[in-house]
Amino acid sequence: MLKLLLSRLATAIPSIVGVVVVTFMLTRLLPGDPAAYFAGLAASPQAIAEVRTKLGLDKSLPAQFVGYIVDLAHGNLGNSLSTGQPVVAEIATRLPASAELTLFALILAVGIAIPLGVLAAVKQGTWIDHLCRIVTTAGVSLPVFFTGLLFAYVFYYLLQWAPAPSGRLDVFLSPPTHITGFYLIDSALTGNMEVFWGALRQLALPAISMAIFSLAPLARMTRGSMLSVLGSDFIRTARASGLAPGTVVFTYAFRNAVLPVITVLGMVFSFLLGANVLVETVFAWPGIGLYAVNALITSDYAPVQGFVLTMAVLYVALNLAIDLLYGLVDPRVRLDS
Amino acid sequence: MRRRSFIKTTSAAGVVVAAAPAIWSEAKAQARNETLLIVGESPPNSMDIHGVGANRPAYEVSWNTHDRLMTYGVKKDANGNDHYDYTKLEPELATEWDLKPNSVTFKLRRDAKFHDGTPITAKDVKWSFDRAVTVGGFPTFQMAAGSLEKPDQFVVVDDNTFRVDFIRSDKLTMPDIGVPVPVIMNSELCKKNATATDPWAMEWCKNNHASGGAYKVERWQPGQEVVYARNDDWKNGPLPKIKRVVMRIIPSAGNRRALLERGDADLSFDLPSKDFSELKSSPKLTVIGTPIENAMMYLGMNVNQKPFDNVKVRQAVAYAVPYQQIMDSVMFGQAIPLFGGADNKFKGVYWPQKDGYKTDIAKAKALMAEAGYPQGFETTLSFDLGLASTNEPLTVLVQESLAQIGIKTTINKIPGANWRGELLKKNMPMITNAFGGWLNYPEYFFFWCYHGQNAVFNTMGYKNPAMDALIDKARFTTGPEYEAAVKGFIDMAFEEVPRVPIYQPLLNVAMQKNVTGYRYWFHRQLDYRQLAKG
Numbered sequence: 001m002l003k004l005l006l007s008r009l010a011t012a013i014p015s016i017v018g019v020v021v022v023t024f025m026l027t028r029l030l031p032g033d034p035a036a037y038f039a040g041l042a043a044s045p046q047a048i049a050e051v052r053t054k055l056g057l058d059k060s061l062p063a064q065f066v067g068y069i070v071d072l073a074h075g076n077l078g079n080s081l082s083t084g085q086p087v088v089a090e091i092a093t094r095l096p097a098s099a100e101l102t103l104f105a106l107i108l109a110v111g112i113a114i115p116l117g118v119l120a121a122v123k124q125g126t127w128i129d130h131l132c133r134i135v136t137t138a139g140v141s142l143p144v145f146f147t148g149l150l151f152a153y154v155f156y157y158l159l160q161w162a163p164a165p166s167g168r169l170d171v172f173l174s175p176p177t178h179i180t181g182f183y184l185i186d187s188a189l190t191g192n193m194e195v196f197w198g199a200l201r202q203l204a205l206p207a208i209s210m211a212i213f214s215l216a217p218l219a220r221m222t223r224g225s226m227l228s229v230l231g232s233d234f235i236r237t238a239r240a241s242g243l244a245p246g247t248v249v250f251t252y253a254f255r256n257a258v259l260p261v262i263t264v265l266g267m268v269f270s271f272l273l274g275a276n277v278l279v280e281t282v283f284a285w286p287g288i289g290l291y292a293v294n295a296l297i298t299s300d301y302a303p304v305q306g307f308v309l310t311m312a313v314l315y316v317a318l319n320l321a322i323d324l325l326y327g328l329v330d331p332r333v334r335l336d337s
Numbered sequence: 338m339r340r341r342s343f344i345k346t347t348s349a350a351g352v353v354v355a356a357a358p359a360i361w362s363e364a365k366a367q368a369r370n371e372t373l374l375i376v377g378e379s380p381p382n383s384m385d386i387h388g389v390g391a392n393r394p395a396y397e398v399s400w401n402t403h404d405r406l407m408t409y410g411v412k413k414d415a416n417g418n419d420h421y422d423y424t425k426l427e428p429e430l431a432t433e434w435d436l437k438p439n440s441v442t443f444k445l446r447r448d449a450k451f452h453d454g455t456p457i458t459a460k461d462v463k464w465s466f467d468r469a470v471t472v473g474g475f476p477t478f479q480m481a482a483g484s485l486e487k488p489d490q491f492v493v494v495d496d497n498t499f500r501v502d503f504i505r506s507d508k509l510t511m512p513d514i515g516v517p518v519p520v521i522m523n524s525e526l527c528k529k530n531a532t533a534t535d536p537w538a539m540e541w542c543k544n545n546h547a548s549g550g551a552y553k554v555e556r557w558q559p560g561q562e563v564v565y566a567r568n569d570d571w572k573n574g575p576l577p578k579i580k581r582v583v584m585r586i587i588p589s590a591g592n593r594r595a596l597l598e599r600g601d602a603d604l605s606f607d608l609p610s611k612d613f614s615e616l617k618s619s620p621k622l623t624v625i626g627t628p629i630e631n632a633m634m635y636l637g638m639n640v641n642q643k644p645f646d647n648v649k650v651r652q653a654v655a656y657a658v659p660y661q662q663i664m665d666s667v668m669f670g671q672a673i674p675l676f677g678g679a680d681n682k683f684k685g686v687y688w689p690q691k692d693g694y695k696t697d698i699a700k701a702k703a704l705m706a707e708a709g710y711p712q713g714f715e716t717t718l719s720f721d722l723g724l725a726s727t728n729e730p731l732t733v734l735v736q737e738s739l740a741q742i743g744i745k746t747t748i749n750k751i752p753g754a755n756w757r758g759e760l761l762k763k764n765m766p767m768i769t770n771a772f773g774g775w776l777n778y779p780e781y782f783f784f785w786c787y788h789g790q791n792a793v794f795n796t797m798g799y800k801n802p803a804m805d806a807l808i809d810k811a812r813f814t815t816g817p818e819y820e821a822a823v824k825g826f827i828d829m830a831f832e833e834v835p836r837v838p839i840y841q842p843l844l845n846v847a848m849q850k851n852v853t854g855y856r857y858w859f860h861r862q863l864d865y866r867q868l869a870k871g
Contacts, residue, residue: 033755033757033758033761036757036758036761045761047473047474047475047477047478048761050473050474051389051390051474054389055389081382081389081390082382082392083380083382083559083560084381084382084383084388084543084544084559085544085559090559090560093558149589149591152591152592152595153595156595156599157595157598157599160599164592164595164596164599164601164602165587165589165592165595165596166376166585166587166592166596166601166602167561167562167585167587171372171374171562171583171585172368172369172372174556280588281588281589282589282592283592284585284586284587284588284589284592286558286560286561290560290588291560294560297723297752297753298753299755
């Protein structure tokens with residue numbers, strides 16, 4: 001197991017190095033002059049030159065790259081100019097916000113998609129199968145920002161069931177003591193129920209809009225994979241042996257069908273984490289996607305590099321986790337490796 | 338069957354979340370009444386107005402948390418709303434001043450203290466002014482606009498007396514001391530946090546406060562919100578009525594409007610023109626639109642390139658702009674027209690003002706023929722994508738209209754981050770852009786936008802020695818001589834028309850009916866100190 005872990009980690013190193021180099025080059029290739037942007041409204045050419053020196057942008061590209069690598073080795077991702085803060089600190093506060101939203105949405109999606117997919121496969125052709133088809137079609141065809149806006153309009157503006165789409169907490173609540181950065185967990189740990197409820201209420205709409213979107217691939221995959229397993233010989237044998245239908249479906253069929261579902265789960269998760277910028281914009285969610293997009297708009301190099309690097313590391317970690325999970329679910333994978 | 342029970346509990350939780358009523362404790366309802374919630378689009382990037390690249394929201398933080406020596410008086414504008422008065426300077430930290438031809442001496446308030454309790458003295462004022470003229474970039478530039486250039490000009494007479502020596506007689510010196518840049522900072526506190534490489538504590542001040550103003554920053558979450566609490570010991574003006582101010586960032590314009598309409602937010606500046614024009618008729622909200630002083634949206638032409646080096650071509654373009662259409666379908670009436678005046682002449686010592694151009698395609702065609710381009714030509718029209726909600730429809734209308742006189746334009750959209758750099762190169766043939774100056778003097782606008790010093794805002798690259806002479810003269814004279822100079826350069830700008838004025842934008846703000854005391858400021862940021870709620 002440890003050997004597998006280490007060999008997988010070793011293969012990840014070249015991709016991380018590649019990401020570091022490519023992001024550095026890409027941000028430099030982008031059009032736009034950060035010095036001119038940040039020198040402010042009434043900047044003279046020499047004021048812009050001063051800003052350029054201050055930002056170290058007057059140095060040659062290789063010199064800038066060496067500086068970047070040295071900083072990186074010290075765990076320093078530089079400073080964001082548009083928020084004025086160190087990128088590491090910003091990512092540390094914003095990543096939990098995105099992760100909390102994404103995980104919550106994913107749990108919601110899995111909780112609905114897997115039972116729905118299993119039922120649709122078991123009762124193929126019945127109303128529940130049709131329901132599954134409608135839900136998945138609707139899920140993929142409604143873009144997240146659209147459901148987000150629609151939900152905000154209906155549940156906040158018209159019905160007033162949901163709180164204002166104004167971020168992670170109501171304006172009049174203070175954030176809980178920082179433990180994990182997940183407001184739900186932190187407030188539960190400190191026993192602050194008012195903040196817990198506040199955070200949960202704020203989380204509901206964005207999480208549901210994301211869940212609807214990610215539900216579709218999960219439910220489709222569960223259904224398809226269950227169908228092929230249910231049609232295989234060993235299930236027929238199990239049925240013929242007179243095993244209870246529940247045992248056949250869950251103990252034998254589902255366990256064998258879950259592997260591709262985990263693959264899709266991993267893909268959906270990484271996709272959601274990076275691509276939830278639209279939901280973050282609609283719900284004023286102070287997440288990492290919103291941060292990266294704002295930085296791109298202002299040609300703010302450091303946060304863009306920090307964002308891409310963080311995401312790359314996360315993807316590598318996620319793929320590793322999924323590989324390990326395969327082994328737990330299916331002994332054959334363990335033997336192969 | 339754990340999965341099933343899981344579905345049950347999650348879906349049940351979903352219902353509870355949606356239907357749970359707001360949990361308002363008594364204390365929180367009270368807090369709501371004493372708190373002003375502002376929703377905005379862009380967050381401050383620094384707590385220090387002298388910092389590199391400090392943005393406009395950062396000016397707002399600085400304005401409300403710091404004192405300046407003087408502030409401006411107030412008057413009523415044409416609609417009966419409060420408007421700062423640029424002709425009247427009033428005491429803030431300074432209780433009185435003695436203006437002489439070569440210097441001005443300020444008497445400082447004796448009981449004023451910084452937030453940490455240290456008394457504010459003349460050495461703090463000197464340190465702060467020295468900082469502003471030394472650190473470079475925008476603050477130094479703005480100080481220089483009022484001939485405040487060297488630390489030797491700032492003299493500590495005694496603890497409560499501070500003198501500024503003039504290096505030349507400049508009528509902008511006194512007004513410039515009242516702008517957001519020369520803030521008074523706690524010099525001892527800053528020095529404690531300064532380092533050998535950073536003598537002005539720039540790094541520390543980015544995230545910390547060394548101020549003594551009417552509000553203190555209670556919490557700043559960069560990119561998300563700023564929470565202010567009133568400084569109850571403030572002595573430099575009447576105690577503000579609002580105890581707490583929360584400025585929260587809501588990136589989606591639609592949601593900012595929804596929050597206002599539902600009464601969850603109290604005030605916002607950042608809405609599209611269309612929303613403001615619709616909200617005007619809302620019974621629940623007050624919308625105030627104030628013309629932005631010394632500002633205009635214009636169509637600029639590069640006079641150093643063919644065919645715009647020909648004044649006849651420029652005039653033809655000025656007669657081909659679809660002005661009224663822009664007013665109606667781009668601005669929804671939320672702007673002041675700067676076209677269709679009686680003639681193309683000076684109408685008084687104020688700026689911007691109407692020129693004599695109006696949409697007249699026949700005349701434009703005749704001018705094109707006279708200029709030697711009866712068949713027209715091809716060119717590009719560039720705009721800043723950062724302000725696309727206005728620029729995009731505006732340029733499309735201009736494109737259609739110019740096609741009628743044979744000018745084929747390609748629209749070139751430039752990303753916001755790139756715009757300033759492109760302006761600096763001065764090689765775009767035609768652009769739409771807006772500019773506004775803080776100090777409300779025509780010659781101040783012209784100094785930036787038409788003077789041969791060729792600042793970045795002279796986007797047309799216009800250089801005319803006769804124009805320069807008139808602008809320079811206006812800067813340092815008064816009386817009839819001054820008026821003659823202003824008349825001279827305005828007439829010349831209309832005749833030569835390197836930039837075609839289109840409209841003067843409005844600074845719109847929407848707020849709940851129970852919010853009162855809003856005042857327009859030249860810096861276009863919100864002053865919390867005059868607001869009241871309830």
